[in-house]
Amino acid sequence: MRAPRLPSLSAAALLLVLGAGPAAAQAPIKLGDINTYSGIGAPFTGPYRVGVEMAVEEINAKGGVLGRKLEVLFRDDKAQPAEAVKHAQELVESDKVAMITGSFLSNVGLAVSDWAKQNKTMFLASEALTEALTWSKGHDHAVRIRPNTYEQGRMLADKAGKMKHVRWATIGPNYEYGKRAWETFRDRLKELKPEVQVVGEHWPTLGKIEPGPLVTAILNQHPDALYVSLFGSDWLAFVREAGKRGLFQRMFVVGILLGEPEYIDPLKLEAPEGMLVTGYPWYDVKTAGHPEWVARYIKRGDKTPVLGSLIGYVTYLSVAEAIKKAGGTETPKLVAAFKGLKVDTPMGPITFRAADGQSTMGAWVGTTKLDPKRGVGIMVNHEYVPGEKVLPTEEEAKKLRPAN
């Protein structure tokens, strides 16, 4: 159901087709990426975009996909779900993109996903971590790359469950992300170690943390260990106060995502050592193709990669593979192509599961340590935990999704 369009526009389009002749068949495949490129998401999405552009350049240099080049239109959602929906509409209806990618914040990801469902458009979520995206609000038109909160919480719990710590406290942003990151971790931990007790939960407002009083409050609950799901500027400010008040000497700290260069690099040599974290030790990953990828990335932009760089890169490798497998850009074909799609990435092969569209990309779990040479914190003794290891089986995942 489309409204009649401007006659002049159709005429122009016709002229274009006629004039361009055979080249028209080679018109690029347009894709739309909606992300929080300004404000709170910018530290992550900047490198993400570089990763996307690098992937697209490399794909196009090899002749593109189905003989056509890829072209990505980037749009800033300004951290507003309504803004993201507006862009989705414009990208699909005016710019005729084949599919939508991106989204950094969970609620933005959900809004775009719901729009995609209503408007029968393929949506590949790259970063948004909420489980709801592929499970309770999941549908055929949305798939996701990154391991969700549930998976990362579980990876950490599997390690922490083997440790001696019994009294736990947590601090995280008062958002679904923070709460779910903690709940999945806590539930798994209690499964592994029933004597675990929770002595304190703290939920400061996202982006407005006043860390001093929180650190004191945590110290006075005397936990053996602290689970942190803060990120961005909240985490940086927390580290400073916690360091000065001796928190890291008094308890073991587990941090979800906190080994990612995005979050550990800005701390320079103030990064706490000995934390159990999920993250991305790009300096140390030796899977086939990865060191070369890092070298290309550094050469291209003169900057070391962060996880966002890799995610952007893998997102567009996946897009290219999906279109190749679909043999076209029509949405039903893309939906079918993503089911069980295998993609070779610098971090090894990943699969988009047919049952829930969650990719099997995993994360690295390791311990933080200072690297005086580079002047930042790094991850040591790390291990790559693939998604398969922590995801519910496809049968179970199916039950988590609404029937449709």
Place this chain on the structure above:
Amino acid sequence: MSLLFVQLLSGLANAMFLFLIASGLSLIFGVTRIVNFAHGSFYMLAAYLTYSLAAALPGGPVAFYAAVLLAALLVAALGGLVEVLLLRRVYKAPELYQLLLTFALVLVTADVVRYFWGADNKTGPNAPGLAGSVPIAGQLFPSYDLAVIALGPLVALGLWLLFHRTRWGVLIRAATQDREMVAALGVDQSRLFTSVFVLGSFLAGLGGALQVPRLALTTVMDTSIIVEAFVVVVIGGMGSVWGALLASLLIGVLNAYGVLLLPKIAIVLIFVVMAVVLVVRPWGLLGRPEVRLRPPGGGAVAAARPRRLGPVWLGAGLIVLAGLPLVLPTFWMSIAVEIFAFALFAASLHLLMSEGGMVSFGHAAYFGLGAYGAAVLLQLAGLPMPAAFVAAPVVAALAAALFGYFCVRLSSIYFAMLTLAFAQIVYAVVHQWDDVTGGDNGMLSVWPPPWLATPSRYYYWALAATLVGVLLLRTVTASPFGLTLRAVRDHARRAEAVGVNIRALQWTAFVVAGFVAGIGGAIFAFLKGSVFPVYTESPMSVQPLVMVLLGGVGSPWGPLIGAAVYKLLDTVITRYTDYWQLVLGAILLVLVLSFPRGIAGMFDGRRA
């Protein structure tokens, strides 16, 4: 015991930062009556400057402290420049018009910072000599925070001496009380204003610079501080430095203990405190009741009686709107619907601002509740979409009735801040009430039914709803009720003397405005298909304010023009640049300076 003491110290340290920022803001407002949104931008800029200067300056440990001072001075100079070059041009514009200019500055500064320093978060150096901590009551406490706690009272004392022992200070105090009188006595107002801006910006800069060893630098630190700073200023009483100190202590310490006792409501604690303070003391803790010796002068908000457009123009407008779906591509149709939603949002605020003289900083509450009302009634109560759509504005109106009852007891900035407090409370409720509202993940699949789901049909639906809203507002404005409302705005005492029940009148206007904003919210909800807590948050409340001011406070068509221009600019600019804030801000600056009565005011000016 030791816990409580250390918590007290932590609270005090935070309080001192609040005080530095809020005292500058309070000073600027007290004397110039400018609601300076850019105060947070100065704070952010100083932090980034300190970060760079500390690394660049020679001199080892002294470099950091030199950087702090230098950054604060640079920002102070910038504040002075802004006053002389920009604000001075719009002092004659209607009240609050300067707010639009400072909003444009916020946008520009945010992107300037992003351009020069990049978007990644930064941690600055620690303060040399104060990087460690000292044991207090069995706990370690950062020595830097102790130094800050000591510095706060020194600054307060310095300000006191300045205000009470210098001629300049006496003039400032006099201007806070009655600036027309000060001007009449031959004091050069413009110099006074500039100096106040310099001092206020210096305090903001000092606050930002001193945060460098504590907080991470981010490109959003401006907006995260500004609302809190206003809250402190209002709790303390506008223009009162001691009030700002008292309120900072109150908020700082309450926050520190709130973390222990009431972690669940920490998100709104300060707004609840503000609401309570304002209901009990409508002019803040140490503020004085506002004495309006004269009715507002040259800056009268609106023409006495709006000029009516002839039926020909109205008819032509309607035909154009009805014909748009025939020519517009689908995407632009949805932009048109978005403009309708915001036109109602802005027009309802216009009723309060222009006709009622009541400026709301929390109007998003009613827009958001319209949206949430629609979503909840549709999904949880299972109403059919048209019923949910019609009932949604009633939800907004009910909330407006409840909150408005308290708000209309206050006036000017206190009224504005109480509306903001209620909006933040609404935000906290929809954000935390997961079972009903879905929390921050929002409510999804709020789509119109299939028979209405095509872009053109929903366009007509939204157009019809918008016409209902606009007609309602026009009828109210043109009625004896509307005339009385204007009488109250222009001279409350005289109106009261002729037997007008001021509160009931303003309350009714508040409810009508809430209802119409609710229609806008419902249109928006079904357009986007989802509803989120951000719809009720303070940045959302700023939008209609900007639209009304941009379009022109004095004209009934102002808010509609403002909504259309703002949304179109925003949509087009975002498409072409990542630095949309810079471009949008620059365009707003040009518009403000060229049309200091709003775009619609331009036409009035031509007739005059």
